[in-house]
Amino acid sequence: MLFLQKSIPPVSFSLIESISPEDLQPTVKICVDSLSSSSVAVKRLAAAKLRLLAKNRSDNRALIGESGAIPALIPLLRCTDPWTQEHAVTALLNLSLLNDNKPLIANTEAVKSLIYVVKTGTEVSKQNAACALLSLALVDENKASIGACGAIPPLVSLLINGSNRGKKDALTTLYKLCSMKANKKRAVSAGVVKPLVELVAGETGVGMAEKAMVVLSSLAAIEEGKTAIVEEGGIMALVEVIEDGTSVKGKEFAVVTLLQVCEEGVYSGRNRGLLVGEGTVTGPFL
Template identity: 70%
Template sequence: MVSREQEHSESQISSSSKAQQAPRSMRTIRSNAVETSFLDKMTEYEYALDAKLAELAKTEKPFAVTNSLEISQDFSEFSACSSDISGELQRLACACSVHQSPEESSKISQNEPDLDLEPWLGFLQTENLNSEILDSISPEDLQPAVMICIKGVKSPSPIVKRSAAAKLRVLAKNREENRALIAESGAIPALIPLLGSSDPWTQENAATALLNLSLNDENKLICTRNGAIKPLIHVLKTGTEVAKQNAACALLSLALVEQNVCSIGASGAIAPLVSLLMNGTNRGMKDSLTTLYKLCSIEVNKERAVNAGVVKPLLEFVSERRSGVAEKAMVVLSSLAGIEEGRSAIVEEGGMAVLVEAIEDGTSMKGKEFAVATLLQMCSDSVRNRGCLVREGAIPPLVALSQTGSARAKRKAEILLGYLREPRPEASARSR
């Protein structure tokens, strides 16, 4: 069955082919002010580049890497982080063409005589890169492309910086070997300053390139040694929606090195992550929740999250049963219930009723399990919270869960019911 998007795309291709018999050349995006002889020379190099890539693709076997970052046994059931976690890389090489005028494109070749472009002349101006071909080429054969991109990142031209960062973003997308090669070539310290760029697309490309590079364990250390944490937090505050999402994912990747968890929180990441949670797209909310969960593995970051106002939006997600977000929110709430500040905030925001409703009417058994786990933490040492839970009508749904839930849910529901059945001090006093 053909989708509407496919039909629309096919009609566009059909109509455009009548007006243009040959494939679109890079010549169409260059300034008409450039001399024809120079354009002819550039085109020759581009054809040579395409031929070289095709030749290498025939001799190398395709290679693909799926790199999942497990957060915890429970949380990974809801989410996995990869080099394409936010889906932004579907636009991989389009950033250059969409945000770059023909006049800007011509300036790359006119104003950058310091770049040794041969034999990759035109690489930075290439509108689209065939990722399948790139994935088929060995890192050694891509070394010239990597080096020209790193030179471009260091260029004084904002246009070249933007394009070079976009290409590194693509080259680091899939292959572990490429990530290692790009980092060994010195790309990470060159990309980090671009996180402070006033050009949003340069900033976005740099953040995404660093996200992809950080999926390599050694590169995580290189990123932190070169001071990537605070610039990534800057992107989290100031970037495009995609840049914010990928900055959050890059911070998550760096937080998988345990000693970074505290420093990321201390550097101010929690508040902008909560802001992304409250104001971002559905994808941004998921990325923020995943990163917050990892950062809240230590008590000081839990306190920061509670002080930043994270409890209210988390409870709203659970109450609204927002698809793909409610269960993640429940997991973070369960983590925050591990500290006194978190338990108090949950009560103050009306969380007891929300959690009881999640046990009674929640659609996900895993969500019910986390809800009862959170309530168990709320009530284990608090007679007041036990009384509040009884008043919210928790006993019938807890009894039902103790009979029909998963093994873990049954066990936790039974323990919580035992707490609720214990006589309360005030009731004992009245009976005397």
């Protein structure tokens, strides 16, 4: 059995994997009890062990979820020690991969704390917090509460300022959240369209450009989104994709988005004129 103490060596994944089934439950209990320790080092180690135990096995995730670990991990998302915060958010991400655990993590306090990590954490913590929000957003009823709790502006910030992986995680999470109209409006208000257009126009790799176009297509379904796409130079960027892009899917997404921008609406005539002004793609849109 593994025991927690202040002067314990770094967590070993091989050591964690070697825990026998009969020792797993008492080990998890020790970890959960240690999450409320007055020692940051003890809490950090407990969160790290739970993170590893929940990494690959769904039965471990179930046992940890049933043990009361989730409400004990949530306060650590606001820990001033960055490594404790990182272990806690990654443990929650791993636990959220089990559907039965999602409702335990989807309460307002937990969602707001995950958003706090997206704002304040290490690069890895921000990425894993975004992924945890994505995992929760796979349940439709969670999308509204995640958006209402303020997740979208920090995700947009991560999309702009994050590492390549951070950008991808933010983009995927925004796509999932923006299937709701209220979240589309929040995303446009948070300034998401400009970085999306830049990703479409930039040399960021086919995968990122395609994902950006999927989100733009979603935002083009609302009038605010159409307006922002036009104002940020989206028509030119999308036409260039159709003309010069190498990805068939990318071209298809660009066409769909342009069709939406030019659909009947307050500025549809102006938008069609701008598209014709590009001097290339005209037939399908007139």
